[in-house]
Amino acid sequence: MLREIRPAIIVLVLLTLITGLAYPLALTAIAGVLFPKQAEGSLIERDGKVVGSAVIGQEFKDDKYFHGRPSATTAPDPADSTKTVPAPYNAANSGGSNLGPTSKALNDRVKEDVDKLKAENPSTSVPIDLVTTSGSGLDPDISPEAALFQVPRVAKARNMPEDRVRALVAENTKGRLAGLLGEPPILPGESENRYAALRGEVERTINPKTIFEQMRVQTLTDTIWEEMRYKRFGAKLIDGARVNALAVLMTPFMSFSHRQAVALADDYYSTDPKKNEKAARHLAFFGVTLDMIHAKAAALEGPNLALFDRLIANRQSANRVLLNDHERRERKAKKSEMRAKAAVSEPPVKLKAV
Numbered sequence: 077m078l079r080e081i082r083p084a085i086i087v088l089v090l091l092t093l094i095t096g097l098a099y100p101l102a103l104t105a106i107a108g109v110l111f112p113k114q115a116e117g118s119l120i121e122r123d124g125k126v127v128g129s130a131v132i133g134q135e136f137k138d139d140k141y142f143h144g145r146p147s148a149t150t151a152p153d154p155a156d157s158t159k160t161v162p163a164p165y166n167a168a169n170s171g172g173s174n175l176g177p178t179s180k181a182l183n184d185r186v187k188e189d190v191d192k193l194k195a196e197n198p199s200t201s202v203p204i205d206l207v208t209t210s211g212s213g214l215d216p217d218i219s220p221e222a223a224l225f226q227v228p229r230v231a232k233a234r235n236m237p238e239d240r241v242r243a244l245v246a247e248n249t250k251g252r253l254a255g256l257l258g259e260p261p262i263l264p265g266e267s268e269n270r271y272a273a274l275r276g277e278v279e280r281t282i283n284p285k286t287i288f289e290q291m292r293v294q295t296l297t298d299t300i301w302e303e304m305r306y307k308r309f310g311a312k313l314i315d316g317a318r319v320n321a322l323a324v325l326m327t328p329f330m331s332f333s334h335r336q337a338v339a340l341a342d343d344y345y346s347t348d349p350k351k352n353e354k355a356a357r358h359l360a361f362f363g364v365t366l367d368m369i370h371a372k373a374a375a376l377e378g379p380n381l382a383l384f385d386r387l388i389a390n391r392q393s394a395n396r397v398l399l400n401d402h403e404r405r406e407r408k409a410k411k412s413e414m415r416a417k418a419a420v421s422e423p424p425v426k427l428k429a430v
Contacts, residue, residue, distance in 0.1 A: 148173035303391035321373035
């Protein structure tokens with residue numbers, strides 16, 4: 077029997093030493109060499125004193141600081157060890173609130189936070205991450221939208237111009253991870269005002285009453301914005317192909333070589349009025365119109381535009397799903413309300429002895 081058990085015991089001991097001792101020690105040593113700051117907890121020091129960690133949020137209440145996401149972490153009650161008390165960003169007890177969609181406590185807390193933030197900045201929609209907790213309760217990051225929402229308060233508290241604070245927010249906004257993961261709501265060259273106007277329009281349409289409807293507002297806004305973004309990218313693609321399209325259109329004419337056609341196309345889209353006017357006369361003579369140039373550019377960029385068309389179709393499909401879901405919930409709520417009213421209005425049934 078010992079002969080059969082011995083190999084199992086040896087394998088157990090070897091794997092315990094390798095995976096339980098050698099592997100963790102090796103990884104710790106490698107991490108300490110390659111990523112010394114992260115391996116030690118990404119600690120932040122000020123005047124030689126550790127004041128926090130870059131990967132764990134902190135609660136700030138002063139108006140001159142940007143406030144992070146709410147945290148649902150707790151700690152044992154000093155007065156009664158069987159109970160807990162709120163302890164925001166408690167790294168020793170990471171976790172969410174475990175409150176579900178029907179929780180009155182969750183909805184009341186969110187409504188209170190939304191009302192408080194609306195009083196702070198009534199002209200802007202409240203970003204969803206300023207009233208919802210993260211799954212860990214330790215998340216130190218907020219969205220660019222949440223940071224910009226707080227700019228007026230921070231600027232006023234620090235007696236600084238709002239534009240300067242906005243510039244600081246832009247400088248400290250992280251891009252995509254490895255250039256791939258994550259999607260900032262506003263890309264360079266896009267309008268924050270247009271995004272805010274779109275979000276306001278979606279919010280007025282849905283008229284959110286709960287935190288989950290607020291989340292649908294944010295999701296639908298970002299989905300529609302992405303659809304609009306693809307359309308803009310497609311338009312820019314055609315716009316960029318105009319010169320090449322015009323050269324292709326002009327080349328077949330007997331009096332133009334390909335090189336002359338390209339030069340004519342460059343002149344037509346030149347900022348020099350004289351060159352532009354001369355090239356326009358040539359186009360008019362040969363009957364080339366703007367619609368023809370646009371159509372040729374679209375034909376030349378066909379495969380790329382087909383990709384944008386698929387992306388737009390996917391976004392539109394997602395929009396329909398979200399709106400249908402909202403309408404279904406509204407119908408269900410109205411039916412429940414009607415049933416409740418009918419139950420109240422119906423007279424009680426009286427039984428009569430026979």
